[in-house]
Amino acid sequence: MKIVNHNIQIDGIDKKILRALMEDARTPILEIARGVGISGAAIHQRLRKLEKSGLISGSKFVINPKVLGYTTMAFIGIFLDKAISNPEAVKQLKKIPEVLECHYTTGNWSIFCKILCKDNEHLMHVLNRDIQSITGVSRTETFISLDQQIERQIKI
Amino acid sequence: MKIVNHNIQIDGIDKKILRALMEDARTPILEIARGVGISGAAIHQRLRKLEKSGLISGSKFVINPKVLGYTTMAFIGIFLDKAISNPEAVKQLKKIPEVLECHYTTGNWSIFCKILCKDNEHLMHVLNRDIQSITGVSRTETFISLDQQIERQIKI
DNA sequence: ATTGAAATATGTTCGTA
DNA sequence: TACGAACATATTTCAAT
Numbered sequence: 590m591k592i593v594n595h596n597i598q599i600d601g602i603d604k605k606i607l608r609a610l611m612e613d614a615r616t617p618i619l620e621i622a623r624g625v626g627i628s629g630a631a632i633h634q635r636l637r638k639l640e641k642s643g644l645i646s647g648s649k650f651v652i653n654p655k656v657l658g659y660t661t662m663a664f665i666g667i668f669l670d671k672a673i674s675n676p677e678a679v680k681q682l683k684k685i686p687e688v689l690e691c692h693y694t695t696g697n698w699s700i701f702c703k704i705l706c707k708d709n710e711h712l713m714h715v716l717n718r719d720i721q722s723i724t725g726v727s728r729t730e731t732f733i734s735l736d737q738q739i740e741r742q743i744k745i
Numbered sequence: 746m747k748i749v750n751h752n753i754q755i756d757g758i759d760k761k762i763l764r765a766l767m768e769d770a771r772t773p774i775l776e777i778a779r780g781v782g783i784s785g786a787a788i789h790q791r792l793r794k795l796e797k798s799g800l801i802s803g804s805k806f807v808i809n810p811k812v813l814g815y816t817t818m819a820f821i822g823i824f825l826d827k828a829i830s831n832p833e834a835v836k837q838l839k840k841i842p843e844v845l846e847c848h849y850t851t852g853n854w855s856i857f858c859k860i861l862c863k864d865n866e867h868l869m870h871v872l873n874r875d876i877q878s879i880t881g882v883s884r885t886e887t888f889i890s891l892d893q894q895i896e897r898q899i900k901i
Numbered sequence: 902a903t904t905g906a907a908a909t910a911t912g913t914t915c916g917t918a
Numbered sequence: 919t920a921c922g923a924a925c926a927t928a929t930t931t932c933a934a935t
Contacts, residue, residue: 597812607806614770614804619911631920633913646809648770650763653802654899656753664850664857679894691895694820696888701820705899732852738835739847743810743861773912773928787903789930 597642599745602627603635607645607745614648654705661706662734665720666698673725675699681723687715698730753798755901758783759791763801763901770804810861817862818890821876822854829881831855837879843871854886 599607605625609616618636622629639645654660669678675693678700682688690703702720706712712733720729755763761781765772774792778785795801810816825834831849834856838844846859858876862868868889876885 607808610806611808612805614806617911627919628921629912630914630922634919642812643809644812645806647768647807649768649805649807649898650766650770650801651803651805652763652767652898652901653799656798656800657899659899662848683895686900688895689897689899690893692818692890693892693894694888694890698888701888701890702895732850732854732857734848734850734857736849737846738849739839739844739858741845742805742808743813743815743845744842745808775928783902784904785929786905786931790902 597639597644599639599644603639604745606632606635607639610645610648611742611745614650658707659705661708661712662737663704663706663712664732664734665702665704665716666694666730667700667702667720667726668697668728668730669699670725670727678723678725682720685715685719687711687719753795753800755795755800759795760901762788762791763795766801766804767898767901770806814863815861817864817868818893819860819862819868820888820890821858821860821872822886823856823858823876823882824853824884824886825855826881826883834879834881838876841871841875843867843875 602625606621609621609624618632619629622632625632636645667678669675679691682691682700682702685704687704687706688702689705692701693699694701704712704715706715712731716729716731720726758781762777765777765780774788775785778788781788792801823834825831835847838847838856838858841860843860843862844858845861848857849855850857860868860871862871868887872885872887876882
């Protein structure tokens with residue numbers, strides 16, 4: 590279990606730093622420094638503080654999957670047999686690269702996934718061949734994202 | 746509408762570059778260059794090609810919302826009245842910072858959202874005060890993520 | 902597509918306030 | 919916390935292959 594500092598205090602300068610880097614992880618520190626009016630060394634030190642607190646958990650290049658032909662996003666609710674260990678099912682889901690998110694959830698479904706496929710045929714294969722074949726999966730319910738309108742992180 | 750090049754060809758070197766930067770957006774180009782055994786200038790040029798193709802759509806610092814006390818993630822299915830313009834509902838959802846994702850979907854729900862709140866009370870406020878008050882929203886169905894087990898991008 | 906070299910810009914550390 | 923100076927690295931461009 591990761592230790593996390595819940596007592597972190599972030600001020601307006603921290604927010605400006607974070608907003609710049611959440612927008613573009615490669616924004617130069619010195620550019621941010623010029624923007625907020627303090628030295629690069631100070632920004633550097635604040636970033637170290639923010640990393641140490643665990644608030645910054647990393648950085649990523651964001652890929653546009655459509656360019657690779659991945660145009661079908663779907664959500665899948667999974668019903669698991671009572672006796673089955675959920676972690677074992679998750680372990681199997683991790684092996685399916687099309688599964689981008691996976692949650693234990695309240696409600697009817699035991700597990701809820703977001704998956705990304707090239708097309709409906711690909712989606713069908715992932716459902717029938719990869720997911721339905723996992724031991725303990727009794728039934729699934731699928732709905733397709735026709736268009737994603739919002740995609741963002743928490744507001745800082 | 747964004748123009749996207751679907752004929753992009755990416756080879757093993759491109760994949761190594763992308764994997765490194767998807768893992769850590771601030772990986773130095775020269776470090777990648779040393780890793781794959783070509784010059785920094787060549788990596789630089791390939792990155793420009795990948796950006797131009799639209800495959801790379803940006804970069805982000807990733808924030809761990811738990812550090813800020815955001816511990817309750819939930820999914821919300823929204824039923825909209827027939828007569829209501831969906832884009833108008835989405836426009837209102839965009840104003841709610843807790844809404845991280847929003848999709849038009851097939852199935853029973855018109856709109857499907859992922860939201861992130863501090864706790865159940867906060868979630869209840871977002872549901873009752875912010876979402877239910879949107880014109881055209883007739884009913885919602887909510888389920889909570891007890892634990893997210895998978896979070897990743899498409900495999901390159 | 903790739904290279905090396907040159908010019909520019911940035912990252913990082915450290916002593917000091 | 920913040921600063922500036924000094925040093926180490928990285929980015930970017932370019933002519934040549």
